[in-house]
Structures are given as structure tokens and as C-alpha cells.
Amino acid sequence: MKNSKSVKFIVLAILIFGVWSYLKKDQLPLEVTLESEQPNSPSEQSNDQKIDLSKSSDSESHSSNANNFFVAQNKEEESLGLMTQILKDSLPLEKESQDLVRELDNNQLSPELARDSNPYTGDMMIVRTKRNLPGTRYFHAQYFVGEDGKEFLQHMSFEFKGGAGAFDRAISAAQTLAQLGAPVKKTKDFIQWNISENREVWIKIMGEKDLIDDPYNAYTKADVGTIRVAVEKKIHDDQHQDHVENE
Known part of the structure; x- marks a missing residue:
């Protein structure tokens, strides 16, 4: 066992x-x-x-939005970013006034399109908005109309509320337009870049002289310091200095 x-x-x-x-x-x-x-x-x-x-x-x-993203810090800067994006969307040469009107309408800005004709400049399509986003106003675009009926952008701009840091924030937003590189002109209240051989973008702190006798916009002295952001067709002559500096 x-x-x-x-x-x-x-x-x-x-x-x-x-x-x-x-x-x-x-x-x-x-x-x-x-x-x-x-x-x-x-x-x-x-x-x-x-x-x-x-x-x-x-x-x-870096490729499609140029150098960086623009990060808005408040509602007014959201408007700045959106309006800058509208400028960017209008840069391709094939874009015409009707394309711009559709985009503005999609953003509920109530665009108005009018044709202006005179013997000196020919036909021009002008686009403005009846409504504005917070902190922005006076959106304005001009398209020349060629003899063949094709349009090309001559000028497009909007204004942004001035104030401390507003100029620098507008510059930051403009970096999303294209590969801007170094500015070709720069002062304390003005900056300009070449986008291409035929296009330029500039930002300006509006001075008192800039507000006098504007053919489209109404101003008071309280508007001194407003920021204007613009894309334009280049004009290659010495007279193209009216928006450069506040002398």
C-alpha cells in the first residue's frame, strides 16, 4: 500500500x-x-x-494655401478669413463676375451686379454686396469686359475694422492667398506683394486722404485707420501710386 x-x-x-x-x-x-x-x-x-x-x-x-493657415481668434477675424478666401477663389483667370456673384450669394452677402460703360474704359462689370460680415464692409470688385465678351479681374477689395493689431492680422490672412514671398513694398501702413506677372495684392491702413471723394464708399473721420485688403491687375506706370502711402 x-x-x-x-x-x-x-x-x-x-x-x-x-x-x-x-x-x-x-x-x-x-x-x-x-x-x-x-x-x-x-x-x-x-x-x-x-x-x-x-x-x-x-x-x-504650403502648396494650396500658401504659407500657413489663418486661425481666427474671434468672429470678426472669422469674417476676415472668409473674405480673404473669397479673394483667393476669384484669382484663377477663368473666373468671371458671375462666379463671384454665386460665391457671395452662397455666403448670404446679397451681391449686386451692374454693368458700367464709358468710351475710355469700355465695359466693366461691378460687383458689390448689400450685406456684410461682422468686422468687414465695402466689398467691391471690377471686371473688364473684352471685345470678345470675356471678363478679367481688374480690382477686388474689402475693408476690415481697424484697431490694435488689425493690420498684422490682415497680413496673416493674406498669406493664404498665394506663395507671396517677400513684399515688394512695405511701410508702416502699407504692404504689397506680387502674386504673378499681372496680379498684385496690397493691404493698407486708410488715412484721411484716402477717404476723400471716394466714388463708391461713404466715410467720416471716424473711419481713419480702416484696413483695406485688395487684389488688383498690375498697372505698369508711374502714376500707380495713389494707394501706396499716406503722405
């Missing part, structure tokens, strides 16, 4: 040792597998995707 119990004890001990050895053997590969998979855990994979998306987004910004 004792021998039988001893045999059973030995067999049981062997079985326990075998199970323990088997479990210990499988434990190491399991730990190694977890370590090797750890960098691909859901949390870290999500972070990697965010970093890649951010880089991709930045890359698109």
Missing part, C-alpha cells in the same frame, strides 16, 4: 512539474510578442495618424 501511494505521489509530482514547465515555456514568447506589438497599440497608432495627418495638412497648406 505504501509503495502504491509513493508511486501515485511521484506520478503526481511529475505531472505538476510538467504543467509548470509547459506554462513557463509559453510565457516568454507571450511577453516578447506583447513587447513587439506595443508600438502599434491603438493609442500610439492613433497619435501617429494624427501626426501624419497634421504633416499632410501642413503640406497642403
